[in-house]
Amino acid sequence: xxxxxxxxxxxxxxxxxxxxxxxxxxxxxxxxxxxxxxxxxxxxxxxxxxxxxxxxxxxxxxxxxxxxxxxxxxxxxxxxxxxxxxxxxxxxxxxxxxxxxxxxxxxxxxxxxxxxxxxxxxxxxxxxxxxxxxxxxxxxxxxxxxxxxxxxxxxxxxxxxxxxxxxxxxxxxxxxxxxxxxxxxxxxxxxxxxxxxxxxxxxxxxxxxxxxxxxxxxxxxxxxxxxxxxxxxxxxxxxxxxxxxxxxxxxxxxxxxxxxxxxxxxxxxxxxxxx
Amino acid sequence: xxxxxxxxxxxxxxxxxxxxxxxxxxxxxxxxxxxxxxxxxxxxxxxxxxxxxxxxxxxxxxxxxxxxxxxxxxxxxxxxxxxxxxxxxxxxxxxxxxxxxxxxxxxxxxxxxxxxxxxxxxxxxxxxxxxxxxxxxxxxxxxxxxxxxxxxxxxxxxxxxxxxxxxxxxxxxxxxxxxxxxxxxxxxxxxxxxxxxxxxxxxxxxxxxxxxxxxxxxxxxxxxxxxxxxxxxxxxxxxxxxxxxxxxxxxxxxxxxxxxxxxxxxxxxxxxxxxxxxxxxxxxxxxxxxxxxxxxxxxxxxxxxxxxxxxxxxxxxxxxxxxxxxxxxxxxxxxxxxxxxxxxxxxxxxxxxxxxxxxxxxxxxxxxxxxxxxxxxxxxxxxxxxxxxxxxxxxxxxxxxxxxxxxxxxxxxxxxxxxxxxxxxx
Numbered sequence: 001x002x003x004x005x006x007x008x009x010x011x012x013x014x015x016x017x018x019x020x021x022x023x024x025x026x027x028x029x030x031x032x033x034x035x036x037x038x039x040x041x042x043x044x045x046x047x048x049x050x051x052x053x054x055x056x057x058x059x060x061x062x063x064x065x066x067x068x069x070x071x072x073x074x075x076x077x078x079x080x081x082x083x084x085x086x087x088x089x090x091x092x093x094x095x096x097x098x099x100x101x102x103x104x105x106x107x108x109x110x111x112x113x114x115x116x117x118x119x120x121x122x123x124x125x126x127x128x129x130x131x132x133x134x135x136x137x138x139x140x141x142x143x144x145x146x147x148x149x150x151x152x153x154x155x156x157x158x159x160x161x162x163x164x165x166x167x168x169x170x171x172x173x174x175x176x177x178x179x180x181x182x183x184x185x186x187x188x189x190x191x192x193x194x195x196x197x198x199x200x201x202x203x204x205x206x207x208x209x210x211x212x213x214x215x216x217x218x219x220x221x222x223x224x225x226x227x228x229x230x231x232x233x234x235x236x237x238x239x240x241x242x243x244x245x246x247x248x249x250x251x252x253x254x255x256x257x258x259x260x261x262x263x264x265x266x267x268x269x270x271x272x273x274x275x
Numbered sequence: 276x277x278x279x280x281x282x283x284x285x286x287x288x289x290x291x292x293x294x295x296x297x298x299x300x301x302x303x304x305x306x307x308x309x310x311x312x313x314x315x316x317x318x319x320x321x322x323x324x325x326x327x328x329x330x331x332x333x334x335x336x337x338x339x340x341x342x343x344x345x346x347x348x349x350x351x352x353x354x355x356x357x358x359x360x361x362x363x364x365x366x367x368x369x370x371x372x373x374x375x376x377x378x379x380x381x382x383x384x385x386x387x388x389x390x391x392x393x394x395x396x397x398x399x400x401x402x403x404x405x406x407x408x409x410x411x412x413x414x415x416x417x418x419x420x421x422x423x424x425x426x427x428x429x430x431x432x433x434x435x436x437x438x439x440x441x442x443x444x445x446x447x448x449x450x451x452x453x454x455x456x457x458x459x460x461x462x463x464x465x466x467x468x469x470x471x472x473x474x475x476x477x478x479x480x481x482x483x484x485x486x487x488x489x490x491x492x493x494x495x496x497x498x499x500x501x502x503x504x505x506x507x508x509x510x511x512x513x514x515x516x517x518x519x520x521x522x523x524x525x526x527x528x529x530x531x532x533x534x535x536x537x538x539x540x541x542x543x544x545x546x547x548x549x550x551x552x553x554x555x556x557x558x559x560x561x562x563x564x565x566x567x568x569x570x571x572x573x574x575x576x577x578x579x580x581x582x583x584x585x586x587x588x589x590x591x592x593x594x595x596x597x598x599x600x601x602x603x604x605x606x607x608x609x610x611x612x613x614x615x616x617x618x619x620x621x622x623x624x625x626x627x628x629x630x631x632x633x634x635x636x637x638x639x640x641x642x643x644x645x646x647x648x649x650x651x652x653x654x655x656x657x658x659x660x661x662x663x664x665x666x667x668x669x670x671x672x673x674x675x676x677x678x679x680x681x682x683x684x685x686x687x688x689x690x691x692x693x694x695x696x697x698x699x700x701x
Contacts, residue, residue: 063661084396084434085342089664130366145551152637152658153467168395169366173463174478174640176554176648179632179658183537190542193551 025053026251030064030077031156032181033105033199034239037270038077044266045257054254061156068242069093074251076242079105079156079199080163098248100241102258104273106200107161107235108223110185110207112192117141119220121213122234125165128195131172136193149184149196150175157181160237161197200225201271228273239272323681330675333458336668337450339470343396344438345448346423346431351389352377356448358457361471364391364430372428394422394431395469412437420445432470453668458675464639464650466659466669474672478639480679482649485556485642486631487624490563494620497564498571499613505572506579507601518576525569533633536562541634550646554636557645562630567620574619578612579605611695618691625684628653652676 028038035058042054059067064076065086082097090097109125111117117140120128127133129148136144150171151158162168178184181198188194189206200223203209211220214234227233241258243251257263264274338358339345345361347353354377356364363369371388373380399419408415420439423431439445453474461475501521505514537554540561545553582605590600606613636648637658656673663669 059661062663066661066664085340086664088342088434147552154659154661168469170362170465170468173465174638174648176552176636176638177650177658178637183633186537187541187554191545191552 025055026075026254027073028054028056028075028077028241029059029067029073031061031079031239032058033079033155033157033201034077036201037103037239037267037272040266040270041254041258041263044262045254048257049253052253060152060154061159062154065090065242068097068244069095074243074247075254078240078242079237080159081238081240082242095244095246097242098245100243100255100259101238101275102241102255103239103264103267103275104228104236105239106223106225106228106233106273107157107164107197107237108200108203108209109195109197109212109235110188110203110209111195112188113206113208114192115141115208117210118208119211119213119217121217122165123216125212126167126169129161129166129171129175130169131175144193146195147191147193148172148175149187149194150177151181151184151197152177152179157197157199161235164235164237165197199271200228203271225268225271225273236273326674326677326681329671330678333453333474333668333671333675334455336453336671338453338457339432339450340472341667342435343470344433344435344450345470346419346429346433346438347446347448348423348427348429349444349446350427351446353379353448355451358453358471358473359461359463362463362465362468362473365393365432365468365470367393389428391430392426392428394426394429396431396433396437416440417442458672462641464655466663466672472668474668476676476679478641479650479652479655479676481641482556482635482639483625483651483653483680483683485645485649486559486563486635486651487621489556489560489645490567490624491617491621493560493564494567494571494624495617498568498616498620499575501568501572502575502579502616503601503606506576507597507605518573521569521572523569524565525573529566529627530629530633532562532566533630536630536634544646548646552636552648554634554648555646556635556642556649559631559635559649559651560645562634563624563627566627566630567623570623571616571620574616575609575613578609578615581612582608614691614695618688621687622684625680625687626653628657632657652680 028042035056038056042056045054046052061076061078061080064073064078065082067073068076069086069090082099087097109120115136117136120139124133124139128139128146129150131148133139134146136142136146148171150161162171176187178187178196181202184196184198185202185204185207188196195210203223209223211222212234213220219232221227221233223233223235228236241251241255243255258267259275267274339361345356351372352374353372356379360369360379369379370391372391373388399415399422402422403418408418415437416439419431419433419437420442423429423439424442424444433439438447440447458474458476460477461473462477463473463475464478465473505517509517536558541553541558543553544550544555544558544561586604586608587600590604591597595603631651632654635651635654637650637654638648639650639655640647642649656676659669660673663673
């Protein structure tokens with residue numbers, strides 16, 4: 001009798017859980033850069049609305065948009081703007097997407113803490129990442145080969161850096177590419193000649209951020225939240241949520257929460273810049 | 276329960292009906308087994324066919340991004356650009372139109388050729404206001420046409436649906452498909468390069484082979500050594516402790532090995548060999564060797580222990596030393612098992628994804644030494660398949676990489692099969 005009751009109750013709980021997931025679960029997928037932000041927002045949102053569930057997964061901006069295309073996610077988080085052909089492909093599938101800017105992110109160029117170079121111009125960065133500049137002494141450092149690190153091609157950060165800093169040119173063939181931002185920070189902190197790029201939120205003491213100039217070396221600006229906000233730091237990008245207009249009702253509450261004062265407070269806490 | 280008792284009753288009766296019944300069950304079992312065997316083979320066959328079908332589609336994809344075309348001014352005598360030339364032009368490596376017979380010359384002679392001017396489709400939106408293109412962008416082709424007609428050195432990258440086909444001053448370059456020689460002979464892997472992605476697999480194949488071969492060169496002597504020790508020399512007590520410990524190694528998830536490699540082995544290699552980067556083929560080989568060891572040791576040790584006692588005793592009775600017995604009797608007898616161990620070990624090494632992804636640096640260059648970063652085929656598939664749009668050239672190229680991996684492992688297992696068969700015949 002007891003086991004019978006036990007079995008029934010387990011069954012009931014399973015059905016209950018399943019039905020909760022069925023109706024209330026929202027899925028967010030995409031950019032790894034936005035992962036910590038969306039997770040924190042989701043936690044706070046679920047605390048406020050205990051009946052709702054939000055699950056957040058990463059994989060890269062491209063992954064997010066293809067998931068939206070296949071309908072396996074409700075919200076796609078992108079650290080770059082949707083591409084023209086992605087938009088067209090979505091339209092072919094009968095989906096019109098809506099774009100919401102939720103925050104801004106600054107990209108910091110980082111080097112090993114022992115590196116003496118503190119200032120780099122955009123042109124120098126382009127040279128380094130396209131393989132034209134190979135030694136640190138060419139940009140005022142010690143005689144040491146430069147080891148540039150990049151993200152994998154699925155990353156929105158990869159695309160944004162290519163567009164903003166490399167002037168749409170390709171990275172050098174044979175650039176070191178790491179599967180995650182954390183891995184870039186780890187590798188750069190243990191490689192003397194390394195250089196790479198990460199979101200501002202990932203900066204820590206194990207690496208050194210370089211001051212960047214976009215005006216040919218007249219002014220060098222340090223990457224910081226304050227400098228990104230007053231628009232003196234040049235490598236800044238918006239962070240977006242994309243969703244199918246048909247599922248607007250489902251995701252509206254969450255997006256409103258992220259844009260609210262409370263949600264935007266989390267944005268600053270994570271290290272991004274408020275909208 | 277009811278069915279079984281029924282069955283029993285019939286069996287004891289031995290009536291003609293029961294014989295018929297047991298014959299029927301036997302027949303049924305045969306059908307079921309044949310069916311399941313057939314389904315399994317069919318599934319494997321289908322996977323292989325699917326792999327090749329998707330992969331070979333790559334050679335039917337255009338070299339310029341699907342749905343896009345390249346346009347030049349009609350005064351330009353260029354007729355044909357290779358995929359690599361397109362990439363070099365848009366990277367700013369080739370800056371002048373030096374055209375001969377409609378082909379681009381690659382020499383660096385000084386002459387007064389027309390400078391190349393790059394034009395990306397999105398650039399049009401910064402030249403004109405969004406309203407000027409009309410409601411559904413009907414005026415977009417016209418504006419693009421004007422733009423191209425004005426600049427003699429221009430090369431424009433435009434979606435096919437907005438091509439200014441009516442403008443006589445615009446020449447559309449013919450599109451061609453990705454060629455087999457570009458794929459197998461190319462040295463650059465830039466699958467998301469715009470407008471012309473580069474799918475050169477040479478660096479990936481070289482990286483995969485280098486990492487796997489060195490992993491096996493490290494793992495094989497070590498693994499066989501440990502296997503010989505465990506089966507011939509170790510006392511029963513030591514064996515009872517060591518064997519489960521080694522088998523436990525096989526159970527550690529590969530990502531843990533990868534993380535261990537990135538945090539411990541990579542800095543160590545960098546320090547010991549005093550090289551600029553620690554993420555090298557050598558780090559990958561080392562991690563793979565550690566991962567392949569448990570398989571090699573367990574399988575080889577099992578087959579060595581299966582050598583009949585009589586054979587060992589005969590050898591010892593002929594006054595052979597213990598060591599002579601091991602390498603003249605035990606190892607030849609266990610050769611088939613050892614070759615299986617090697618095949619399983621190599622299989623693990625070649626197909627391993629996560630650990631390699633984390634420690635080899637994933638740089639797509641043809642390596643000249645063990646102490647350079649490399650990119651392997653499995654790591655490439657794992658890192659890129661998620662974002663490659665289904666059905667696109669990038670997606671198909673990753674499937675083709677899978678085919679290459681499949682062929683490599685098939686060659687290895689067939690070779691091992693042939694070798695062990697020859698041994699049996701001898």
